[in-house]
Amino acid sequence: MHRFEKGNVIVELDDAEAVLPKSEQIPQERFRQGETIRAYLLEVEKGSANPSIVLSRAAAGFVKRLFELEVPEISQGIVEIKSLSREAGERTKIAVYSKEERIDPVGACVGMRGSRVRDIVKELHGERIDIVRWHDDIREYLPAAVSPAEITKMAIDRSNKSIVLTVPKDQLSMLIGKKGRNIRLASKLIGWELIAEVEEDPALTVPLSEVPGISDKKRKVLETAGFETVQKLLKADMEELSALEGIGVKTAEKILAAGREELEKRKEEKKKEDRVKEEQLKEAEKQKEEARAEEEASKETEESEEEVPAVEEGAGNDKEDAEDDAAAEDEEDPESGEGTDA
Template sequence: MATAVSANRLELLQIADAVAREKTIDKEVVLSAMEEAIQKAARSRYGAENEIQAQIDRKSGEIRLFRIIEVVEEVENPATQTDLVSARERKPDAAIGDILADSLPPMDFGRVAAQTAKQVIVQKVRDAERERQFNEFKDRVGDVISGIVKRVEYGNIIVDIGRAEAIVRRDQLIPREHFRNGDRVRAYIYDVKREQRGPQIFLSRTRPEFMAKLFMQEVPEIYDGIIEIKAVARDPGSRAKIAVTSNDHSIDPVGACVGMRGSRVQAVVGELQGEKIDIIPWSADPATFIVNGLQPADVAKVVMDEENRRIEVVVPDDQLSLAIGRRGQNVRLASQLTGWVIDIMTEADESQRRQEEFRQRTQQFVAELDVDETLAQLLVTEGFSDIEDVAYVDAAEFASIEGFDEALVSELQRRAREAIEAQTAAAEVRRQALGVNDDLAGIDGLTPQMLVILGEAGVKTLDDLGDLAADELINSEDGILRTFGLSEEEANAIIMSARAHWFADDAKADGAA
């Protein structure tokens, strides 16, 4: 680059052209960088206080230098400003705000000036190259790209992808795979960031999207949109599940992805270091999709909790280990694939649990309704789960059960309502003993039993409740009110009611202000 500033006029344009081609950037950017470098060198010659402008003729390569002076009413810096009287001596029609350009004689650049110019040009060209790389790759996020391993640093691999470098971090590599310098690697671009040292292009071989893109390359029907990939779940290097569906009923999506004698799926398996792949037919019905997702295990029965996106799967005793998989891998991947929490139990476990629930509900009815065990069992068999069901079910519907007459139904409902009133009164006493605030007790949707549970958890005021999130109330693992069957919408409404006084206080404060 030192030659660039001492070269003859034609060479200057040839050098700019060569640099632009080599770095794949606009020639105008290189010429602008040269002009800036010449300006910096000229300032060191004519004085840094001067405003110097350099121009390179785009056709001849001739360099022209100008000292820029602004016409002002009151001169503060004589090096860059002049008054109107002096300006009109040089240009009769000069006006305030005009810019005058004094031509400067050509200069020979010394060694220091040439070195300074070289540094400016190199830096400008490097910045332009980085910008070009960022603009080129920022729109390629989501693509699969091939490159050559350039070097390995602390387990991360730096990949030459042509006109840029990319990085595959150690945690984005498939376990137990090793690359050496010169190896070819395929990976998925998942992020491109503009950083001070240049654009950082991040690649991954472990993301589910990488597998989906590989299938798209191997299966023309996916590329054409006839077959659609609905979901992918991976345990990188070990096992994966991919759910596919066909938009053409005459094409089997699973068969198309497997290919003739497994050729298509084996091509993907080979790229992923032998990762076993289960290709699952997708279904719009969650239960069917989950049953498919647990392949190769057979499922006997499912019980769904749609509100919490949780499903209980019952399998034959001899299928339990297959359904769960080694170290829980099969059920974990099925859960990731479907987006549902999957609980697996054997038929024997389910039968035992049903018997225990039957026994507990029977005892509850015996104790709370003061009836014999036979009648309590009959209530459970007919689908009554608690005394609220007994108290508030339609009397005519209740009486239609075989063996129940109006007198019996009336008596059972009376006892159920008395039991509920007694529980409510006891809960109210307990609530007050816990110190749960009356304002909190006045919120719609909170029963005395809920207030007791809140009080025992330390939630005793409107502010205590307002500070909570809905998940802290209804989370199936540790939500404070998880046993009361509240929906997320109901939980949010309760919390917003508790927060209402905050907004009222803010409004008063604004009014006072």
């Protein structure tokens, strides 16, 4: 590193100078004058006597090159980097593949006890790296790409290259990731649009047959069209509903209103049930704590009772022993005058 210019770093090469722009640096990283910098050759701008050489540490290509340098199997062509997505300073996802079945491409990149990937992470100042196995079947590839989130269902639209991912409620934040980073990087990695959807709670699934105010005739029309539950009905387009046989705009609005009302009612009932269960769990936990406390107190009492007799036995004989000793001394003392003639 040679000098700084308005946030840019000017790097001195053998016979030229290169610039590492502020925009191509890893966020928050700092450089010292004279230190050696590893960077990716991003661009060479020709057209003058001194061509402009632009370097980058933020480009995805920089991470790819680091893996090529650190993992011999990649440079030898045994392991191939199929795809890579990156948000510099935060997280990188890299998909690797090997034609040789005996080779574990992910393990090769990680290294013994993580030694290889650890060196790369150190160079990137702690940037998180997810290494996943590439697969030509999107159903096999996708779960690894969005890891650590666990998918329960995926709806693939091949014509639009989009996938709706259904996950349990407690997995949603993990799927999306901090600031949407996990799902965004996974989308770039596989080249498909990814849409997150929360799995419906079975307890809140309301069949149309349980919604008051919908006649059997209209219900059958709706079910035939694929709207068997209130949840599916509420996702429908008004035009689509009103176009069904025997169902106009006004009827569709009434059906939707009835469905929403029934769903809200079920949600309130479930909230009450959940509160009751929560209170029951708290009470059960409280009883367990009390039982443990009683057991501990009982043990302490038993231990103290075992120790007390030994102490009392010694203490109770002290007075008797003292009296016996005094009597013996009186008998043996020649100066006492007792036992002699006058």
